[in-house]
Amino acid sequence: MGRILLGCIIGKAPSQMVACYRVLLDFIHISQYPSHDKDSLGYLQAALDEYHANKHYLIDLGIRNHFNIPKLHSMQHYAECIWNFGTTDNYNTEMFECFHIDYAKEGWRATNFRDELPQMTQWLSHQKKVAMFETYLKNYHWTEVEREQEEQDALESETCPGVGLAISKKPASPSQPLSSIVSKHRCPSFLHHLRVYLNRLLPRGEAISCTQLPHAHLPFNQLDVWHTFKFSLDTLGNNVDGQKGIDLVRAKPGKGRGDVGDGRFGVIVVAQSDEAESTGLQDMKVGRLKVIFRLPDSIPSMMDDATAWPKEHLAYVEWLTLSKQPGQDHNMYSVTKAIVQPTDIVPGDIVSLSTIHQSCHLIPYLDPKLKLGTTGLPAGSLPMFWTYVTVFFLTIGLVNLLIRCFGS
Secondary structure (H helix, E strand, O other): OOOOHHHHHOOOOOHHHHHHHHHHHHHHHHHOOOOOOHHHHHHHHHHHHHHHHHOHHHHHOOOOOOOOOHHHHHHHHHHHHHHHHOOOOOOOOOHHHHHHHHHHHHHHHOOOOOOHHHHHHHHHHHHHHHHHHHHHHHHHOOOHHHHHHHHHHHHHHHHOOOEEEEOOOOOOEEEEEHHHHHHHOOOOOHHHHHHHHHHHHOOOOOOOOOOOHHHOOOOOOEEEEEOEEEEEEEOOOOOOOOOEEEEEEEEEOOOOHHHOOOOEEOEEEEEOOOOOOOOOOOOEEEEEEEEEEEOOOOOOOOOOOHHHOOOOOEEEEEEEEEEEEEOOOOOOEEEEEOOOOOOOOOOEEEEEHHHEEEEEEEEEOOOOOOOOOOOOOOOOOOOEEEEEOOHHHHOOOOOOEEEEEOOO
């Protein structure tokens, strides 16, 4: 729900109301971090202060008469409680049901149902002592080698959060003709960018000029195509909650008549260099994933050195244009469709699948001044609103940064 809640009111509500809802979502998201420090708690307090600075606007509009709500009041104590007692991950209103099972139901079943309270207390004491003894035995038999390996794994996880890619061994559409890929995936400039990519792989002195490139012959006419792949992301790089998030990205053609339909083509963030930010947009580009493929194992007509031919999975991406600054109230970036070149070439590129940082989420957006008729807007012209999901929040299913988009 957090992915779309803020996007639903952009353009429909006053700026102060948008800011109030934004900082509330920020507070909810930051409070669920599985790991905190002084900086993150400072962000939490800043979000709370901004909420108090804008909440009066909801009273002025008559939406609420007051904010004497227990859950909203409890926000005052989050930062202090996290500092004193630890993070709030895995905390919800159902946690006491587990205590009820352990402390009441299981203890009751262990009694003879007569004078049960002392028996339940004694049973619970025994259970805790057994658990403590099991922990002692585990640590006692833990060898020094295992201890050093555990410390090394923790260090590597802390300094270099792992990002794993999972893709099926067999392609979803093997040996697809190039013409079929262009039509099914609706990517008219795919062959052009494929020629550019292959031309970059040629040894120095053998690459052809840009004027000759459109007429260059491709040494193959079929490619193996995949439709989906997954990210496996560590939680803040420290495995505090022992869980990993999964981010699914699709480049799947539609199932319409003649295999031509809308399809599902995910919006992604691609790192342009090793210096790209892990949670920001520096050295990042945004685009729509159109094709996931892999080149043939060998192409002797293109190059003699087979080891120079990339064996990894590749992706064809059509770029979008990202604004330089986010919106003042909602902190979202505007994104427009890239301008098509005079030669009718859609801006795009062939990139390694490993450079794709994460996926994005699209949210419909309409200008409040726009008046729609009974038939609505033409296909493909609907302005869109998309959200940028960071590695940190993805593992707990939350949104950190929302990006505004006016292109389909």
